Amino acid sequence: MSLKIPGQDEMRVVYGSCPHDCPDCCALETHVDAQGRAISVRGRADHPVTRGWLCAKVNRYLERVYHPERLLYPLRRVGPKGSGSFERISWDAALSEIVERWQTVIARDGAQCILPYSYAGTLGMVQGAVTDTRFWNRLGACRLERAICGHAAEEAVRLTIGGRLASSPETLIHSKLILIWGSNPASTAPHVMPFLRNAQRSGSRIIVIDPIRTLTARSADQHIQPIPGTDAALALSMMYVMVTEGLHDAAWIAQHTLGWEHLLERILQYPPERAAQITGLASEIIVELARSYATTTPALLRVSDGINRHTNGGQTVRTLACLPAIIGQYGKLGGGLMYSTSDWLKWDRGVLAREHEETCPPAPRTLNMNRLGAILAGEADPPIHSLYVYNGNPAASSPNAGKIAEGLQRDDLFTVVHELFLTETARYADIILPATSQLEQVDLHKPYGHLTLQYNAPAIASLGEARSNWDVMRALAAKMGFQDAWLQDDAEAVIRDVFTATATDNHYLDTITLERLKVEGAIPLNIPVHEQIPFADGVFLTPSGKVEFYAAQAIEKGYDPVPDWKPEEEAPRRKKAGGVTKELLQLLSPAAHHFVSSTFGNQEHLITKEGAPTARIHPLDAEARGIRSGQMVRISNERGWCRLVAEVTEDVRSGVLATTTVWWPQFSPDQRNINWTTSDQLADFGGNSTFYTNMVAIEPDIL
Ligand SMILES: Nc1nc2c(c(=O)[nH]1)N[C@H]1C(S)=C(S)[C@@H](COP(=O)(O)OP(=O)(O)OC[C@H]3O[C@@H](n4cnc5c(=O)[nH]c(N)nc54)[C@H](O)[C@@H]3O)O[C@H]1N2
Numbered sequence: 001m002s003l004k005i006p007g008q009d010e011m012r013v014v015y016g017s018c019p020h021d022c023p024d025c026c027a028l029e030t031h032v033d034a035q036g037r038a039i040s041v042r043g044r045a046d047h048p049v050t051r052g053w054l055c056a057k058v059n060r061y062l063e064r065v066y067h068p069e070r071l072l073y074p075l076r077r078v079g080p081k082g083s084g085s086f087e088r089i090s091w092d093a094a095l096s097e098i099v100e101r102w103q104t105v106i107a108r109d110g111a112q113c114i115l116p117y118s119y120a121g122t123l124g125m126v127q128g129a130v131t132d133t134r135f136w137n138r139l140g141a142c143r144l145e146r147a148i149c150g151h152a153a154e155e156a157v158r159l160t161i162g163g164r165l166a167s168s169p170e171t172l173i174h175s176k177l178i179l180i181w182g183s184n185p186a187s188t189a190p191h192v193m194p195f196l197r198n199a200q201r202s203g204s205r206i207i208v209i210d211p212i213r214t215l216t217a218r219s220a221d222q223h224i225q226p227i228p229g230t231d232a233a234l235a236l237s238m239m240y241v242m243v244t245e246g247l248h249d250a251a252w253i254a255q256h257t258l259g260w261e262h263l264l265e266r267i268l269q270y271p272p273e274r275a276a277q278i279t280g281l282a283s284e285i286i287v288e289l290a291r292s293y294a295t296t297t298p299a300l301l302r303v304s305d306g307i308n309r310h311t312n313g314g315q316t317v318r319t320l321a322c323l324p325a326i327i328g329q330y331g332k333l334g335g336g337l338m339y340s341t342s343d344w345l346k347w348d349r350g351v352l353a354r355e356h357e358e359t360c361p362p363a364p365r366t367l368n369m370n371r372l373g374a375i376l377a378g379e380a381d382p383p384i385h386s387l388y389v390y391n392g393n394p395a396a397s398s399p400n401a402g403k404i405a406e407g408l409q410r411d412d413l414f415t416v417v418h419e420l421f422l423t424e425t426a427r428y429a430d431i432i433l434p435a436t437s438q439l440e441q442v443d444l445h446k447p448y449g450h451l452t453l454q455y456n457a458p459a460i461a462s463l464g465e466a467r468s469n470w471d472v473m474r475a476l477a478a479k480m481g482f483q484d485a486w487l488q489d490d491a492e493a494v495i496r497d498v499f500t501a502t503a504t505d506n507h508y509l510d511t512i513t514l515e516r517l518k519v520e521g522a523i524p525l526n527i528p529v530h531e532q533i534p535f536a537d538g539v540f541l542t543p544s545g546k547v548e549f550y551a552a553q554a555i556e557k558g559y560d561p562v563p564d565w566k567p568e569e570e571a572p573r574r575k576k577a578g579g580v581t582k583e584l585l586q587l588l589s590p591a592a593h594h595f596v597s598s599t600f601g602n603q604e605h606l607i608t609k610e611g612a613p614t615a616r617i618h619p620l621d622a623e624a625r626g627i628r629s630g631q632m633v634r635i636s637n638e639r640g641w642c643r644l645v646a647e648v649t650e651d652v653r654s655g656v657l658a659t660t661t662v663w664w665p666q667f668s669p670d671q672r673n674i675n676w677t678t679s680d681q682l683a684d685f686g687g688n689s690t691f692y693t694n695m696v697a698i699e700p701d702i703l
Pocket residue numbers: 021022023120149150181182183184185187188189209210211212214226227228229230231304305306307310588590591592593594595596597661662692
């Protein structure tokens with residue numbers, strides 16, 4: 001919407017939504033002057049979660065929108081791949097060249113050899129989900145398994161309780177104990193923090209379980225630092241204590257769960273003494289944690305995606321999702337599991353993706369995005385001849401990125417990148433297309449961390465010749481000669497279509513209309529009071545309607561049907577460094593405070609605030625290797641290497657290294673970042689990424 005400000009006739013306020021991959025999904029208001037220039041972007045004061053402020057990143061949104069290095073025109077490569085030499089061309093020339101190249105690929109090996117690659121540049125329904133599906137389904141392009149972030153956790157939660165239904169952070173005030181497990185909201189969901197503070201002030205205890213002393217851990221009442229990848233053993237041992245001390249809720253378990261006897265068998269294998277050896281924690285800590293969690297009610301367990309990026313990440317999150325059931329915390333106000341709010345509202349898939357329209361060819365193969373380097377190197381048969389990247393920066397943000405950079409140099413690969421900036425990936429493109437920012441496009445956003453639906457109206461005209469993702473899809477469809485109306489509709493028509501279809505069978509959209517959304521910007525989902533606490537009726541969304549400790553659906557997928565702990569696949573090398581004399585350390589590379597993945601990693605102020613790409617190392621590990629704070633160190637393994645700046649600190653437990661991601665490779669003297677070492681092996685569930693199962697050597701840099 002746009003409001004005139006009294007006394008400032010020429011100023012407009014436009015309501016919008018933050019597009020970034022962040023559970024907070026802030027409601028924005030952009031002030032635009034008479035010349036059509038945005039002069040400020042703020043968080044809306046009247047939004048229940050945004051509450052008038054934005055994070056350190058988006059506070060500086062105008063520096064991104066009006067950045068001098070924004071891509072404004074289509075470009076064609078003139079130098080060798082990766083050299084960064086491009087010439088300006090027209091949109092028509094760019095689109096014609098793309099379509100001609102694709103026609104050749106299709107005639108030779110079929111559209112399955114064209115791979116669209118994208119992830120979370122924007123979470124908007126149109127510029128994300130619709131762009132990810134409609135045109136590509138019609139083309140018959142290779143499908144992409146979008147498993148870089150939280151697929152294992154998502155699947156674990158679905159197998160256990162049936163879906164991602166969490167309550168909004170406003171309910172945290174009711175929790176008496178908040179267990180924040182492998183999650184760092186102070187950086188990754190900052191608007192949760194005031195709710196945590198309020199809960200703490202009214203007597204709630206906050207315990208953080210994280211190998212790193214994060215910003216969130218600093219303000220907690222207790223911080224527990226297990227060895228990474230051992231959390232399932234810790235959770236099973238907590239259950240052991242609860243069961244052997246009679247603290248579990250046997251009646252609730254009998255009524256609301258399936259497979260208790262199977263889980264109990266596993267639980268009994270984890271007495272605290274054994275778990276202490278696995279997790280590196282004192283057994284008293286485990287016993288005390290179990291007692292606190294079991295005897296404080298309501299107790300909330302917060303889990304996010306960080307913890308699932310391990311080879312055993314799926315079973316870890318599945319074990320954690322069982323915890324609230326042992327003490328009957330599901331269905332309680334202030335209790336249960338806070339993972340994601342995504343499944344309160346699911347867009348009508350048929351209308352959104354149009355996969356089953358008559359003009360769409362049968363679904364071709366699906367390739368996993370975490371294997372991009374391997375795919376480009378020949379894992380895909382027939383090979384990928386063309387790559388179309390948007391909403392993503394794989395050469396910086398994806399695992400084993402060195403291999404991706406290598407693949408992108410293939411002369412027989414035709415690469416198109418649609419971007420706002422000349423990212424690492426864009427540097428390797430044959431054709432670059434300029435993308436609009438959120439202030440220049442229309443979209444509709446449903447958050448994964450709260451329950452307000454948000455319309456994003458364009459605040460300013462497109463800069464240069466930038467076009468939105470969906471507008472490019474429409475243009476490509478037209479060039480391909482596709483006649484389908486659903487490939488011609490503009491963003492607003494698409495939103496109307498999907499919203500109307502979804503509203504026919506989701507009563508949470510009752511009384512919400514597109515007209516209201518356009519005027520009000522943000523509207524809470526219309527969830528009746530008695531439905532607001534997930535699972536308050538004791539009915540779960542699993543096939544049995546119960547919490548499934550034993551999940552038959554897991555067997556169908558080839559997983560162990562009962563949660564358990566398995567060592568991480570690179571973990572044995574913790575002891576013996578595979579031929580090398582020095583012991584390897586496990587490197588965690590979680591989110592940076594001032595970037596969202598690689599987004600914002602080219603903004604000077606934010607780079608300065610974030611400091612340098614450091615390797616945090618425990619004093620004992622540093623001493624053993626002769627490493628001092630401030631020194632350059634070399635991190636390496638069989639996948640690759642990079643250089644970081646050492647920071648000797650007790651913030652990490654011994655045996656663990658920590659850095660933050662994602663730094664732009666092109667700003668490092670070596671043209672690489674930590675993803676030159678991360679693994680492209682897939683996790684136990686959902687083909688997920690395993691960024692944190694990463695054993696590395698670290699040594700002083702001799703250069
Ligand atoms: N500022 C900022 N915000 C972001 C992002 C960003 O890059 N920057 N990224 C966004 C995205 S894409 C996502 S998916 C979310 C992620 O949100 P989070 O899940 O909160 O973030 P992460 O930093 O990935 O991981 C959280 C914590 O998990 C810990 N961890 C890792 N392995 C283990 C383990 O084995 N056991 C335990 N107990 N802890 C472990 C890490 O040390 C880390 O502190 O954040 C979103 N928000």
